[in-house]
Amino acid sequence: MRKDFLTLLDLTAQELNDIIDRAFEYKAGKAAPACPLLGKSIGIYFEKASTRTRISFQTGIYELGAHAIYINPNELQLGRGETIEDTARVLSRYLHGFVMRTFAHEKLESFAHNATIPVINGLTDLHHPCQALADLMTIKEKKGRLKDIHIVYVGDGNNVANSLIEAAVLTGINLVLACPRGYEADDNVYKNALSGGANVTIVADPVKAMKGADVVYTDVWISMGQDEGAEKKKKAFKSYQLNKKLLSHAKTDAIIMHCLPAHRGEEITDEIIDSACSVVLDQAENRLHTQKALLEVIIK
């Protein structure tokens, strides 16, 4: 197991599988009652808002017997010019792990490189691997397997989309991303996945993309910190809204996924996100179980 979890590809296919299996045990209440992380302290550092990631990590850390220290970036000397490298070196002397949500992925990499403790990506502009863990668990829970499951992601080629692309490398899911031109997923992540043998396609037509979908996934059109040009972007995304009409082109038993928070009425309608085929709340719950399984293996 690598020291850090910065992108999904920091895991092998076997490690990913084991984490998902263990998460099912946690969900079923079957995991051993002992506290595997007793006496440890884990820093939780968030430069962006969070409801699910922060609270599920704090709760999960407590449930594993460890102590979560929430760190407000404005209260660190980092905000007064101390370097990210020195911050990482110093915090490694106190803590046993660090969860970080930030903007530039390079900042997370720089922190991880200088830290001697495991660092977990709680979301960057480029990746959201903890979300992908819960997404995969949810698909397995609802569809019984991952291999050959056909996922259609419709919308912005953002951090969530990039992590789903990496999921395709490790699991054998088929992934089609329908993104407006100019808003596709990260080119390096995509090319790397193709060279890793993943079954991933990026297309522009959301209607054609829906064909054969077992899972239909969407996310916000405007991610955190990316408000510039938002109005123009929303216009380009108009025909990418996940509504009843678009969904009618997917399989009749397709499930609906969204990492949340949703901008209801923009990328998804109330009717669809609140429908019987929507699994968004299970998906949110599974953040807790998968992150506990991850922490259990990554924190030494």
Ligand code: CP
């Ligand atoms: N899905 C997700 O990461 O949600 P938060 O931004 O609320 O953590």
Ligand code: NVA
């Ligand atoms: N793409 C979204 C995900 C939020 C969990 C964002 O980065 O804001």
